[in-house]
Amino acid sequence: MAEKKQSSEPVAGLFTDDSGHPRCFWCEASPLYKHYHDHEWGFPVDDERRLFEKLCLEGFQAGLSWITILNKREAFRAGFAHFEAEELSRFGEKDIARLLADAGIVRHRGKIESTINNAKRVLELRREFGSLGAYVWGYEPHAGQDRPKKLTYEAARAITATAASQALSKDLKKRGWSFVGPTTMYAFMQAMGLVNDHIEGCHVRQAATDARSRFKVPQRS
Template identity: 45%
Template sequence: MGVYTVKEPCPWCTATPEYVKYHDEEWGVPTDDDRIHFEFLVLESAQAGLSWLTILKKREGYRKAFANFNPIKVANFDNKMVEILKANPDIVRNRLKIESTITNARHFLAIQQEFGSFARYMWSYFDDKPIQNKWKTMAEVPATSKESDQISKDLKKRGFKFFGSTICYANLQALGFVNDHLLSCPRNKTCADLGKQFRPHWL
């Protein structure tokens, strides 16, 4: 029986309940919500050098520590707040990552000001339409793409930290810019249908 007819979830998601829930409910769903975009910017940046499972388990800790992922509030965090966050066991206690999250929040707001929304900036690299990939195996799924190279390069110029092309591509996968569910995964069709229906609010 071929890979197309056997419906099984993406193999990376089956290890833990956290992965299963994330895969089945969030991963690959396109969105134009800036709050969600900022949340994943924070989480993906924190992941650098760590497993995504580590970050998923700390997600609620991040939500509480970073003002429910409100970029305006995070952009106003000061050095005293950095010290408080560095002592918080519910997040990754890396000073550089904490400071970069605050800096990234400020640059995030600058992009909102320039483009009307951060999501609009990101979707401009895709002509406002998700890419529907048709991978058969995990070995085919890339770690980076032309778009992730372009976005990460531009964001670096704008001052963003901990958001290289690999982290950027993981972000694109998570937020539905690309549908990287395998063809054998039921979520491939679900996310493809969501992608066809997706119409950003600025259109």
């Protein structure tokens, strides 16, 4: 009996580079983008500075491509006190003027002022919940909630916001945060591992799933 040949047809939403590893379609543009996809996106985070950075950068990304923000991330870190909320919360008009003159970042006054405002709101959340991580992980969707059983390319493209991201957005806005709409919050949830949106067949999907299984969710105080 002749051996059955395996299909070599590409899977929708994935690409394979010289390494032979299939990856999600959106990270093909550069090695930096691939590294972010392979080692950060979808992996669980509870570190306070990293969480706040991801929140802020997703706000800056609104209306732009993520690769634009990723290419500017080191400049953002340098300009915004490495997203240490205590220091950033003390920024004033001189700092805003400095940032508006910094060509290395996205020079949008509203987003700059929002980042400073949100730093102050982080400190309030810490006093109430113990940490930003404890607050955010309280919005992790339950198994099957808001999610298709199999995340195909078509399913991934269709999801821009969910009940969980809407709830997170609504509560943050009530607490005085800005640039935290439901779509932005869903992108944040993807970035910090609250959901795993690596497409079925992506070689990183299982690694992100395994990381979540080992992850200890921070508890609210």
